[in-house]
Amino acid sequence: MQRHRIDPRPDWQRIVEEQGLVYPLTRYPDDSLRPYWDESAYYSFSLAEVEAMEDTVEELHELCLEAAEHIVANNRLRELGITDPGLAALVRRSWWERDRQPSLYGRFDLRYDGTGPAKLLEYNADTPTSLLEAAGPQWFWMEDRFPGADQWNSIHERLVEAWRRQAHLLAPGPVHFAHSRDDVLGEDQLTTAYLLETAQQAGLATVPIAIEDVGWDSLSRRFVDEQLRFMRTVFKLYPWEWLASDAFGGHVVDTADLGGGAGGTCWIEPPWKMLLSNKALLAILWELNPGHPNLLPARLDGPGDMTRHVAKPLLGREGAGVLITDGTGAAPRPDEGERYCWQEFAPLPDFDGNRTVLGAWVVDGQAAGLGIRESAGLVTDEYARFVPHVILDRTDSAG
Known part of the structure; x- marks a missing residue:
C-alpha cells in the first residue's frame, strides 16, 4: 500500500459530475469549497494485499453474523440500547426470518497501513454512504489513468445482481x-x-420519495x-x-413485512441490521473472539485498563461524538446519558499528513470493493476526502 501524487485530469470536476458525483466539492465551516473527490493523489495496492483484505472482510462479515446470533440467543438487545419491547421483538423476529428478507449492502471501516493485518474500526451495516x-x-478514473490496470471494485455489478437474486423476496x-x-x-x-x-x-420498477412525504x-x-x-x-x-422513533x-x-407477503411494508435494510450497525457489536465481537488479529479490544463498561482508547456513541455517524484518549493529556x-463503546485507540495511518481509512464494501454478503477516505484529523468526519485506488504489481505510476 502506497500513496502517490498525481496531476488531476483536465476538467476533472465536469467529468465526475457527469458520472453522477454531483457534489465533488465540500463546503467547510469557513464557507470555503474544497475537493471531496480528490484525484491529486491515489493509493496503490498489490494483488496479494487485495486478496488478503477480501478474505479478511468476508471473515469479519461471518464473525458479525455469529455475534448477531449470540446477541439474539442470549437476549442482549438491551446492551445495544434496544429497550422498547415491540422493537426488540421485531429485531428478533427479523433475525430468525432473515433468509426471507432482502438485505443489500454494508461497509466495513478498516485501519490498514500495508504492514500488518487490517483492523476493524466499525461496521456501517444499515445506512452506509460513499457508495457511488x-x-x-x-x-472510470482508473481507466483514464491506468488503462489495462485493475481495481478492487465489483460493486456495481454485484449490486445489480443482488437485486436480481433477491427480487423474489420483494413484496409486489x-x-x-x-x-x-x-x-x-x-x-x-x-x-x-x-x-x-x-x-x-x-429490471425492477422504482419510485423515488422523501421520507417526509411517506x-x-x-x-x-x-x-x-x-x-x-x-x-x-x-x-x-x-x-x-x-x-x-419517529411519529x-x-x-x-407493527406493520413490518418480514417475508411471506403479509401485507405490510418490507424495509431494506431489514430490522436485523440494527444488530450490526450498533457500535456495541465491536465489544461483543471482541468478547467472543478475544485476540483475533483483525479486531481491536473493545468493551461496554468503560475503558478498563486501556490507557489509549476511543469512546464511540453506540449510534454515532460520521465521527460525531467520538472521544479520543491518546494518553498524552486529560x-x-x-x-451524560450517552451510551458508548470503548475501543482501543489505533491511530489511522498517516500518509504525508493524510489520515487514511479504508471502506471495504460487502454486497449480498460478499466482499465487493474498496473506497478510501482521507482526513486531516484523527476522526474521519463529513469533511473527509475520497481518494481513488488501483492495483499495481509494478513500480511505475501515472504522470
Missing part, C-alpha cells in the same frame, strides 16, 4: 427509494438515487406514497433507530 464514488467515478409493486430532505450534504440523496439506478438495471393510511393501516399507492417495499437511507414509528414496527468527559 467507490462504484463508478474511481473505476414498485420499490420505493427514500431519503430525508434534511440531508444537507446531499450524500444520502445521491446514494439513494444510485441504488435506485442499480435496481432499475436489474404517508399513513389509517383505514388500510398501510404506508402510502404521494400518489396514495401502498408502499410494499421501501429501501430507506434512514437509520432504523430514527425510523422506529409513525409504532406503525413501522481524558475527555463522556456526555
